[in-house]
Amino acid sequence: MTDPPDGAPAPLAADALSTRCDPSTLPFETTADLEPLDEMAGQDRAAQAVRFAAGMVQGGYNLFALGPEGIGKHGFVRRYLETAAAEAPVPDDWCYVHNFAEPRRPRALRLPAGKGRPFSDAMDQLVEELRLAIPAAFESDEYRNRRSVIQEQFKERQEEALGALQAKAKEQDIALIHTPVGLALAPIRDGEVLSPQEFEQLPEEDKKRRKEASERLQKELAELMHTVPRWEREQRERLRELNREVTMFAVGHLMDELTKTWADQPAVLGHLDAVRDDVIEHAQEFLTSEQGSAPGPPGGFPGPTMPAPTALR
Numbered sequence: 075m076t077d078p079p080d081g082a083p084a085p086l087a088a089d090a091l092s093t094r095c096d097p098s099t100l101p102f103e104t105t106a107d108l109e110p111l112d113e114m115a116g117q118d119r120a121a122q123a124v125r126f127a128a129g130m131v132q133g134g135y136n137l138f139a140l141g142p143e144g145i146g147k148h149g150f151v152r153r154y155l156e157t158a159a160a161e162a163p164v165p166d167d168w169c170y171v172h173n174f175a176e177p178r179r180p181r182a183l184r185l186p187a188g189k190g191r192p193f194s195d196a197m198d199q200l201v202e203e204l205r206l207a208i209p210a211a212f213e214s215d216e217y218r219n220r221r222s223v224i225q226e227q228f229k230e231r232q233e234e235a236l237g238a239l240q241a242k243a244k245e246q247d248i249a250l251i252h253t254p255v256g257l258a259l260a261p262i263r264d265g266e267v268l269s270p271q272e273f274e275q276l277p278e279e280d281k282k283r284r285k286e287a288s289e290r291l292q293k294e295l296a297e298l299m300h301t302v303p304r305w306e307r308e309q310r311e312r313l314r315e316l317n318r319e320v321t322m323f324a325v326g327h328l329m330d331e332l333t334k335t336w337a338d339q340p341a342v343l344g345h346l347d348a349v350r351d352d353v354i355e356h357a358q359e360f361l362t363s364e365q366g367s368a369p370g371p372p373g374g375f376p377g378p379t380m381p382a383p384t385a386l387r
C-alpha cells in the first residue's frame with residue numbers, strides 16, 4: 075500500500091469495511107424466534123405521526139406513508155392500525171339499497187355491527203319467496219272468479235245499454251246494426267233492412283218520421299259511445315284495485331315477518347315500506363309464463379268492445 079498524497083484521508087483496511095457479529099452472542103436461534111418491532115428503527119417521528127393519525131376520529135382524514143423501500147413501513151402501519159382497531163368499538167355496518175324515489179341515487183342504511191349480512195340475506199330470501207307467492211296468488215281460482223265477475227258486469231252493462239237502444243229503435247222501424255266500420259242505424263220494414271232504393275219508395279210522411287227518429291237515436295247512440303270509455307276506465311280501476319288487493323295478500327305476511335325482525339331499525343322499516351309499495355305497483359314483473367312472457371292478470375285489460383257509431387245509411 076502506498077502512502078496517500080498529502081492531505082488525503084488514509085484508506086481503510088479490507089476488514090474495516092463491515093461490522094462483524096459473533097452469532098454466539100445473539101440470544102435466539104433464528105429470526106423466527108423474534109417478536110415484530112413495535113416501532114420502525116430510526117423512524118421515531120414517523121411512528122409518532124402514525125399514532126397521531128390513528129387517533130383522529132373525525133372523517134375526512136387520510137394517512138400516507140412515504141419512505142425508502144424495505145424499511146417496513148407497510149407492515150408497521152398495518153400492525154399499529156390492527157392493534158388500535160382491536161381496542162376500538164366495532165364499527166357499524168353500511169348497506170346500500172335501491173332508492174325507489176331516485177333510482178340513480180342509492181340509499182345508505184347504517185346498521186349495528188354484524189347486522190348487514192343478515193339484512194342482505196333476508197332481502198334475497200324475500201325476492202325468492204315473492205317469485206313464488208305472487209304468481210300463485212294470481213293463478214288461484216278465487217282471483218280468476220273475482221276478475222271474471224268484474225268483466226262480466228262490464229259486459230252486461232254494455233249489452234243492456236245497447237239492448238235498450240235497439241228495442242227503442244225497433245219500435246220506430248229503425249235497426250241498430252253492426253258494420254265493418256262500427257254501429258249504424260238503418261230503416262227496416264217487417265224486420266228487414268231497407269235498401270236506399272226501397273227507402274226512397276216509402277211515403278214522404280213515413281220517410282220523414284223515420285229520419286227524425288234516426289236523428290234522435292243517433293244522438294243517443296253517440297252519448298252511449300261517449301259513456302262506454304268511462305265504464306271501461308271504471309272496469310280497469312276495479313281490476314287494478316283487485317290486483318293490488320291480491321298482491322298485498324300475497325306479500326303481506328312476508329313483509330310482516332321482516333317488519334317484526336327489524337322493528338328496532340327505523341331505516342330498515344322505511345326501506346321495507348318502499349319495497350312493499352313498489353312490489354304492489356309492479357306485481358306484473360313477478361308474473362312470467364313458462365315461455366318468459368307476462369300473462370294477463372295485472373297488466374292486460376280488455377279494450378273497447380263497442381265499435382264507433384256511423385250515420386244512418
